[in-house]
Amino acid sequence: xxxxxxxxxxxxxSPSSFNMERLLVKNSLLQNQVxxxxxxxxTLPPExxxxxxxxxxxxxxxxxxxxxxxxxxxxxxxxxxxxx
Amino acid sequence: MPAGLDNLKHIVVLMMxxxxxxxxxxxxxxxxxxxxxxxxxxxxxxxxNEPAKVQPLAEFxxxxxxDPDHHFPAVHKQLYAGTTGPPATPSMGGxxxxxxxxxxxxxxxxxxxxxxxPEKLPVLTTLAxxxxxxxxxxxxxxxxxxxxxxxxxxxxxxxxxxxxxxxQKTPFLSIYDxxxxxxxxxxxxxxxxxxxxxxxxxxxxxQPKIFATFPQFLDDCKRGELPDYSFVEPNYSDHLGEGGGxxxxxxxxxxxxxxxxxxxxxxxxxxxxxxxxLWKSTALLxxxxxxxxxxxxxxxxxxxxxxxxxTEQQTGVPGQPFPFDRLGVRVPAVLVxxxxxxxxxxxxxxxxxxxxxxxxxxxxxxxxxxFLGTYNERSPREKAALTFLDLLSDTxxxxxxCPVFNFA
Numbered sequence: 001x002x003x004x005x006x007x008x009x010x011x012x013x014s015p016s017s018f019n020m021e022r023l024l025v026k027n028s029l030l031q032n033q034v035x036x037x038x039x040x041x042x043t044l045p046p047e048x049x050x051x052x053x054x055x056x057x058x059x060x061x062x063x064x065x066x067x068x069x070x071x072x073x074x075x076x077x078x079x080x081x082x083x084x
Numbered sequence: 085m086p087a088g089l090d091n092l093k094h095i096v097v098l099m100m101x102x103x104x105x106x107x108x109x110x111x112x113x114x115x116x117x118x119x120x121x122x123x124x125x126x127x128x129x130x131x132x133n134e135p136a137k138v139q140p141l142a143e144f145x146x147x148x149x150x151d152p153d154h155h156f157p158a159v160h161k162q163l164y165a166g167t168t169g170p171p172a173t174p175s176m177g178g179x180x181x182x183x184x185x186x187x188x189x190x191x192x193x194x195x196x197x198x199x200x201x202p203e204k205l206p207v208l209t210t211l212a213x214x215x216x217x218x219x220x221x222x223x224x225x226x227x228x229x230x231x232x233x234x235x236x237x238x239x240x241x242x243x244x245x246x247x248x249x250x251x252q253k254t255p256f257l258s259i260y261d262x263x264x265x266x267x268x269x270x271x272x273x274x275x276x277x278x279x280x281x282x283x284x285x286x287x288x289x290x291q292p293k294i295f296a297t298f299p300q301f302l303d304d305c306k307r308g309e310l311p312d313y314s315f316v317e318p319n320y321s322d323h324l325g326e327g328g329g330x331x332x333x334x335x336x337x338x339x340x341x342x343x344x345x346x347x348x349x350x351x352x353x354x355x356x357x358x359x360x361x362l363w364k365s366t367a368l369l370x371x372x373x374x375x376x377x378x379x380x381x382x383x384x385x386x387x388x389x390x391x392x393x394x395t396e397q398q399t400g401v402p403g404q405p406f407p408f409d410r411l412g413v414r415v416p417a418v419l420v421x422x423x424x425x426x427x428x429x430x431x432x433x434x435x436x437x438x439x440x441x442x443x444x445x446x447x448x449x450x451x452x453x454x455f456l457g458t459y460n461e462r463s464p465r466e467k468a469a470l471t472f473l474d475l476l477s478d479t480x481x482x483x484x485x486c487p488v489f490n491f492a
């Protein structure tokens with residue numbers, strides 16, 4: 001399908017780019033995504049809530065952990081299939 | 085009807101985060117003067133009244149920290165510095181001063197003018213030069229992500245100009261609802277469970293069935309089972325994946341690594357490109373939701389009001405309610421299909437006679453036109469939005485003429 005002339009090589013990012021400890025306050029988008037999930041969680045019945053303390057979500061890694069829990073609640077099919 | 089449109093079965097939209105046209109594609113003007121990019125002389129005054137010129141010094145990561153402000157008041161300053169504000173034509177002169185407001189560091193604030201040389205963005209610039217690049221695709225609102233993405237999903241933000249959670253109001257259904265009601269197929273693919281979607285309340289909570297993950301997208305492409313319309317979201321955070329490995333954010337939102345986003349765009353493209361049946365029957369649009377506070381030189385034009393008005397309390401700019409009558413800052417947008425003539429440049433505001441203005445409401449407008457035909461219950465902005473599938477021609481380009489990406 002593709003000969004050598006139309007193959008474009010794309011370099012990989014530096015391994016040092018990854019930073020789960022990046023502070024959440026540095027990313028307004030992720031902050032608001034968390035905020036929306038927190039607001040939505042308040043509308044869920046108590047037995048379905050994650051019990052996550054909002055103040056504990058301070059880094060990207062922690063935001064992702066919380067978002068994973070909420071996604072599993074809202075989208076259980078993907079949770080059951082191991083993320084597919 | 086052109087053969088390209090006759091063959092079209094699938095539309096895929098990949099929406100990235102927070103980069104302006106000039107920041108990502110402005111350097112292409114030197115390769116092709118039809119592309120409305122940078123001459124190299126554009127500048128803003130910094131807070132010491134010295135001109136800060138555009139420079140090809142953008143880095144993948146580390147320069148745009150903190151995240152440049154792109155909420156309504158900051159964008160107002162970026163657009164209207166040195167003017168009396170609307171209805172004056174935006175000066176595009178306040179980007180450096182706006183960024184200075186955050187860190188109070190004059191040298192740092194000048195980096196908001198930096199742009200990428202094409203060789204640093206081999207995926208986006210190759211696609212832009214190989215298929216169709218839009219000189220005049222603007223974000224829908226001079227503001228942040230959520231309200232801009234809403235225009236891609238609903239053709240309106242229901243009067244919102246901010247990041248707050250909003251609720252869909254009838255009669256404007258999402259493009260997904262419209263398709264499902266008509267018996268068509270559609271999916272929103274988010275990256276993984278820990279990244280999820282930005283459409284949490286109206287769609288994920290109420291319609292989880294229309295969601296799937298990026299691995300599912302790759303499988304659907306491989307098996308030729310893409311729905312009629314797909315919307316793909318990038319990874320919004322650095323986190324550990326399902327198997328414990330490192331998942332690098334691919335959204336290109338500052339200060340995430342731009343190279344990771346390049347790979348993600350390339351993966352989406354390759355997945356379609358490598359299935360011959362899918363390749364000839366799919367149009368892929370890559371667009372950015374908004375400019376993220378980063379410099380662009382083209383003043384956003386006025387547009388048809390949307391039937392909503394955000395009050396001055398909602399805009400956060402004293403004396404400035406917003407009737408949704410002008411667009412936000414210009415963003416990169418590229419349409420990919422083997423039916424598009426190589427190096428197509430769609431003119432924008434630089435060409436008053438032939439220029440065409442697109443915004444995110446053009447997405448549901450195009451999908452509606454292609455799969456539903458006449459459909460009346462849409463926002464004024466969506467009804468007025470231009471559609472883009474007329475760029476597909478009668479001639480399919482040979483394989484050797486269409487790039488493939490190799491992630492070394």
